[in-house]
Amino acid sequence: MTGSRVTRSIVAITAHSGDFVWRAGGALALSAARGDSVRVICLSFGERGESQGLWKRPHMEMDTVKRIRREEAEEAAAALGVDVDFYDLGDYPLVVSEDARERVVAALRDAQPDVLLTHVANDPYNRDHNTAHETALATRMVAQAMGHDRATTPIGATQVLMFEPHQPEVCGFVPNLLLDITPVFDRKRKAMEVMSAQHHLIEYYTELGQRRGVQARRNGASGDVLQAEAYQRVFPLVGAELI
Template identity: 30%
Template sequence: MKKLNVMVVGAHPDDCEGGCGGTALKYVKAGSRVTFVSVTDGSAGHQTLGRQELAKIRKEEAQASANISGVTSIVLKHRDGELEPNLEARKEMVRLIRKVQPDIIITHRLNDYHPDHRSTSQIIEDSSYLVMVPAICPDTPALNHQPAIFFVYDPFRRPYPFSADVVVRIDDVMEEKLKMTGCHKSQYEAFLPWMAIKQGEIRTDYDVRNYPSDAITQWDRKVAEQYQDALKQRYGHESTTQYAEAYEMSEYGMEIPRADLDEYFPR
């Protein structure tokens, strides 16, 4: 695999870890550079804490996770729950992409339950061509290449379901991924289980300390089960994968031939 510059852009401080934390760990171990970007401050995701206090906590949690994985963490200042794909946000992203100079950008798909996720995806796609245009944001030098863009797995089926172009086995880094996501205690041990109880997904007497591990392993096991055939094709038909992360290539970034994807994604 090539040594790459990878930029993962999530709407909230824990989105990068949850969607592709295992792949990010593998990139870093292979000598690639990885930058996690949270477009919002995560300040709405708690049942009791105020925005200012929570924003500080979420940024500290993101940095603690980055310290485990070896990625660079950037948290932007857009208010959680209020992100809009407007001109100001697009220019900010164009400048940031030019500074990071990624070969690959990984982000959400446009069809998603959370408006911040959809807005993040829109901002990335709206910036994908403009990063090469010198007259746009001339204060930051334009890139000489267009990054490839990939979406993380999601289960939503309308207007069209996720279609994996590459699947990465993460069994060997799952323990480290759980340590990364476990840093986001305000999210995984407070807000998300609180919401899950309200939605009837877990019992009121559930031990919330188990939620980070339970939620992530259940999600990544589902991905592995869904794409077991693709995993066997990539890793060998004798192999069995417990946990995986999957990616769909966007039409708006640089197109990587399917035969070359192994050069861009870790094994």
């Protein structure tokens, strides 16, 4: 507990090693700054399809791309103040084996997350994102099962939040949470600047944060909210009164 606030557990399940930086870096840094336990699971390094900046370099090889992607993601995670695990399952396409799913289930039971962050269900531009989404929901389901691995503790009704895709309109993304990340945007910016393989995305996600900040203010946030991230809940929000 931090002050009067009960600390929480946050887990992000992402397709590629850069996804957590661009799409959820603010939320992760914000939770970490509040004392929450924050763990990122990167199912792949994005070495084939998410590393354009590296493959443009002369004499580049696959092992080198993976190494750089890992190092960059580790440095970005340190900037955000979060832990990161790499599963190295390959990308384009991302294929999650049964053994890998069991590994995710074990990680969820260990972390006991209050919130899972992951991709949208249907991204027609990048089917790896769909695979990561399905992996998050499938492993959440198994991790809840009382009869699975009786030596470990089932998780509860973990909320799942989908972070914003690159083309939200085409992906059917309808945000119902605008999260103020102004206090930690400098951390997100620092983490983004580490990602040399996709350096072209820094300006896009900086501007997106500002646009979502404007929308947050139009929806009742105070005037000092300058940057925000958008999320869509998978499951209903439970409350005792109308909000």
